[in-house]
Amino acid sequence: MRWMAVLVVVDGMGDRPLAELDGATPLERAETPNMDSMAEEGVTGIVDVVSPGVPPGSDTAHLALFGFDPYGDYTGRGAFEALGAGLDVGKGDVAFRGNFATVDDGVVVDRRAGRVFERAWELADELDGTSPPGFPDVEVSVKHSTQHRCAVVLRGPRLSRAVTDVDPHEEGREIREARAADGTDEAERTAAAVNSLVSTWREILVDSPVNDERADRGRPPVNTLLLRGAGVLPELPTVDERFGVGGKFVSPVALYGGLALAAGMDPVPLDEEVREMDDLSQVEAIGGAALGAVDAGFLFVHFKGADNASHDGLVGRKVEVIEAVDSVVGELREESRAHLAVTADHSSPCSVGGHSGDPVPIVIDGPGTRPDDVDRFGERACAGGGLHRLRGRDVLYELMDLEGRVSLHGG
Amino acid sequence: MRWMAVLVVVDGMGDRPLAELDGATPLERAETPNMDSMAEEGVTGIVDVVSPGVPPGSDTAHLALFGFDPYGDYTGRGAFEALGAGLDVGKGDVAFRGNFATVDDGVVVDRRAGRVFERAWELADELDGTSPPGFPDVEVSVKHSTQHRCAVVLRGPRLSRAVTDVDPHEEGREIREARAADGTDEAERTAAAVNSLVSTWREILVDSPVNDERADRGRPPVNTLLLRGAGVLPELPTVDERFGVGGKFVSPVALYGGLALAAGMDPVPLDEEVREMDDLSQVEAIGGAALGAVDAGFLFVHFKGADNASHDGLVGRKVEVIEAVDSVVGELREESRAHLAVTADHSSPCSVGGHSGDPVPIVIDGPGTRPDDVDRFGERACAGGGLHRLRGRDVLYELMDLEGRVSLHGG
Numbered sequence: 001m002r003w004m005a006v007l008v009v010v011d012g013m014g015d016r017p018l019a020e021l022d023g024a025t026p027l028e029r030a031e032t033p034n035m036d037s038m039a040e041e042g043v044t045g046i047v048d049v050v051s052p053g054v055p056p057g058s059d060t061a062h063l064a065l066f067g068f069d070p071y072g073d074y075t076g077r078g079a080f081e082a083l084g085a086g087l088d089v090g091k092g093d094v095a096f097r098g099n100f101a102t103v104d105d106g107v108v109v110d111r112r113a114g115r116v117f118e119r120a121w122e123l124a125d126e127l128d129g130t131s132p133p134g135f136p137d138v139e140v141s142v143k144h145s146t147q148h149r150c151a152v153v154l155r156g157p158r159l160s161r162a163v164t165d166v167d168p169h170e171e172g173r174e175i176r177e178a179r180a181a182d183g184t185d186e187a188e189r190t191a192a193a194v195n196s197l198v199s200t201w202r203e204i205l206v207d208s209p210v211n212d213e214r215a216d217r218g219r220p221p222v223n224t225l226l227l228r229g230a231g232v233l234p235e236l237p238t239v240d241e242r243f244g245v246g247g248k249f250v251s252p253v254a255l256y257g258g259l260a261l262a263a264g265m266d267p268v269p270l271d272e273e274v275r276e277m278d279d280l281s282q283v284e285a286i287g288g289a290a291l292g293a294v295d296a297g298f299l300f301v302h303f304k305g306a307d308n309a310s311h312d313g314l315v316g317r318k319v320e321v322i323e324a325v326d327s328v329v330g331e332l333r334e335e336s337r338a339h340l341a342v343t344a345d346h347s348s349p350c351s352v353g354g355h356s357g358d359p360v361p362i363v364i365d366g367p368g369t370r371p372d373d374v375d376r377f378g379e380r381a382c383a384g385g386g387l388h389r390l391r392g393r394d395v396l397y398e399l400m401d402l403e404g405r406v407s408l409h410g411g
Numbered sequence: 412m413r414w415m416a417v418l419v420v421v422d423g424m425g426d427r428p429l430a431e432l433d434g435a436t437p438l439e440r441a442e443t444p445n446m447d448s449m450a451e452e453g454v455t456g457i458v459d460v461v462s463p464g465v466p467p468g469s470d471t472a473h474l475a476l477f478g479f480d481p482y483g484d485y486t487g488r489g490a491f492e493a494l495g496a497g498l499d500v501g502k503g504d505v506a507f508r509g510n511f512a513t514v515d516d517g518v519v520v521d522r523r524a525g526r527v528f529e530r531a532w533e534l535a536d537e538l539d540g541t542s543p544p545g546f547p548d549v550e551v552s553v554k555h556s557t558q559h560r561c562a563v564v565l566r567g568p569r570l571s572r573a574v575t576d577v578d579p580h581e582e583g584r585e586i587r588e589a590r591a592a593d594g595t596d597e598a599e600r601t602a603a604a605v606n607s608l609v610s611t612w613r614e615i616l617v618d619s620p621v622n623d624e625r626a627d628r629g630r631p632p633v634n635t636l637l638l639r640g641a642g643v644l645p646e647l648p649t650v651d652e653r654f655g656v657g658g659k660f661v662s663p664v665a666l667y668g669g670l671a672l673a674a675g676m677d678p679v680p681l682d683e684e685v686r687e688m689d690d691l692s693q694v695e696a697i698g699g700a701a702l703g704a705v706d707a708g709f710l711f712v713h714f715k716g717a718d719n720a721s722h723d724g725l726v727g728r729k730v731e732v733i734e735a736v737d738s739v740v741g742e743l744r745e746e747s748r749a750h751l752a753v754t755a756d757h758s759s760p761c762s763v764g765g766h767s768g769d770p771v772p773i774v775i776d777g778p779g780t781r782p783d784d785v786d787r788f789g790e791r792a793c794a795g796g797g798l799h800r801l802r803g804r805d806v807l808y809e810l811m812d813l814e815g816r817v818s819l820h821g822g
Binding site: 368369370371372373386387388389390391394396397398399400401404406407408409410411 | 427428436457461462463464465466467468469470471472474481482485487488640760762763766767768769790791794795799800
């Protein structure tokens with residue numbers, strides 16, 4: 001076994017004290033012998049992934065944790081989604097997230113068209129390759145990702161990511177026209193192309209045999225693909241270019257995979273069904289894949305379940321997911337010789353049901369760390385740790401410096 | 412005695428826990444009654460001199476500790492070296508570090524030409540004042556600094572610091588041609604001037620009587636001056652302009668002297684032989700000079716020895732140097748009425764043998780500080796201190812503010 005660096009991100013793990021846990025957070029309540037042992041032997045702290053008090057998006061959080069500037073290096077979410085879904089995203093391409101949805105008389109009545117999908121990939125295939133009428137030089141790719149979700153890429157000259165969403169983000173509202181978000185001709189042209197595309201897609205979807213079958217089953221028709229999150233791919237150096245070592249990632253979620261690909265990491269293969277597993281089984285499957293990749297120089301492992309539980313306010317479930325992650329962390333410590341960091345991409349307090357701007361705990365162990373007095377992994381314990389309060393973009397540098405892989409700044 | 416501010420920088424003092432010291436760092440192991448007393452009476456913390464996890468260069472570290480931006484204000488190392496070696500560096504001048512070296516058939520076989528030099532200043536004099544053939548408007552100054560080291564300044568119209576090193580940085584490799592590091596005409600012209608100069612120098616060196624004598628003694632010939640670290644002088648305000656008080660510095664090393672000069676401090680005279688002293692004697696000599704300068708408003712004192720010991724992995728020696736510095740700190744406290752800060756420019760773990768990105772400890776004492784519970788000066792003890800985790804560029808402001816010398820920002 002060689003030495004390696006491992007970054008474990010537990011999505012939405014950070015939380016706030018909960019009355020129903022007698023003032024503990026889910027992480028503080030969880031039995032986490034392995035992460036506690038890391039805290040005892042290593043060094044701890046808290047992290048403002050984006051900026052104090054600012055709730056990170058899932059994309060900006062990971063950009064930061066990969067060592068980039070979550071403001072300056074951020075160029076929209078769509079391109080990461082598309083890359084993660086397996087679409088090719090080139091320089092100048094503009095990518096979007098899409099939802100199959102139900103529109104009635106111009107009003108979005110169901111943003112997820114009932115959430116139940118058997119043949120979504122067929123619908124995506126029907127839309128794939130359509131050029132928007134009036135824009136023969138714009139090529140369009142559409143790919144289904146999970147459930148009602150798609151990724152869309154527009155390729156052609158003079159396109160811009162400065163276009164507003166077609167998705168009104170709330171049911172009962174009118175579907176929107178894409179508009180130029182800045183005064184450039186490119187943005188005007190891209191907005192017009194998107195609007196042309198959305199109209200054409202509607203005609204295709206209405207005639208789709210998939211909708212006939214849905215009608216037979218009493219499901220709402222899929223008659224639009226709501227676009228949002230226009231983005232282009234930022235030009236980021238690879239892990240190898242920055243640290244002189246290859247990077248791999250394990251994530252069943254397209255977005256995180258896309259972010260890791262954009263940051264120059266290679267995917268560890270995962271079975272397709274891992275995407276749709278329940279949260280606890282998924283933790284185990286991800287752990288298995290991670291354990292098979294301890295030959296990488298750098299490994300990023302993303303666990304999604306704790307965030308799902310937070311969004312649904314399921315405190316007990318969040319505790320269980322964290323405990324399952326802790327077991328995987330224990331195995332990773334046993335099976336690798338690693339500088340290992342465990343943290344979260346953001347807090348997702350169960351009382352909030354979404355991302356918050358609270359800092360997240362971090363622990364790093366392995367040779368060369370300067371152990372502090374903290375012997376428990378939790379939001380408040382780690383606030384007393386030797387790392388103090390870091391920014392998200394510092395995390396990878398802290399970890400890689402322990403491996404001797406960060407270049408001197410200056411001479 | 413007036414009140415004054417003193418910044419003591421112990422080069423490379425920060426370290427990591429070492430098994431051979433039962434898990435202590437050299438600083439933690441050293442007997443440092445004076446710095447411990449400062450910790451007890453003053454306030455402590457840790458400092459990311461450049462940025463968390465990023466190993467500072469010697470130059471960027473001092474820029475930051477002098478209150479500047481180690482990224483935005485950094486314009487290459489050469490100009491600081493040249494200034495510190497006693498060369499005049501004006502606006503538009505491009506300066507380099509140079510090594511007398513031995514090249515055989517285009518390959519650098521010894522980057523230090525055997526390290527043994529009696530008449531290096533004569534060689535430098537022979538090269539001084541040569542104009543590069545083809546560039547009659549470029550004036551060249553060469554000055555010997557220590558051992559095999561020189562500083563070189565190019566003066567003339569349309570020069571740029573965007574040129575790559577002639578020095579291959581490793582023995583057994585071919586000497587390089589300087590190349591333009593950006594697409595400008597100025598960079599192309601400077602690279603061509605450098606290459607012309609290096610060829611001419613080679614002819615001069617080959618014919619030098621110094622080499623005849625070296626041959627007689629069986630020493631490798633000095634047949635090139637390898638250039639690296641092109642830099643121009645940044646325009647920095649003086650200590651007086653920023654804080655309304657004169658600044659002085661004590662350092663036997665050209666680089667740190669050059670940085671202090673660039674930041675508008677005046678040198679405290681040091682005997683020439685202090686440069687070549689062994690590390691412990693040098694600490695004492697520097698201490699003596701510093702004690703003679705306690706009439707300055709601001710005094711910067713640099714001790715080099717701990718870093719030398721770290722690079723050579725000499726743990727016991729590092730402990731001794733730190734203990735010697737501690738004695739000087741004790742005398743400085745006795746002989747001055749000072750707000751005194753002691754810190755390092757970077758960590759140099761003995762286990763790494765070079766700079767690392769670990770934070771360094773800091774202690775500041777004197778009236779007005781807010782004492783914390785820390786009563787021991789060390790990497791981990793200071794991590795629990797009242798200053799928390801600072802950036803390098805904050806240090807001088809913290810210190811000067813205790814003297815009431817930092818201007819209000821805003822109104």
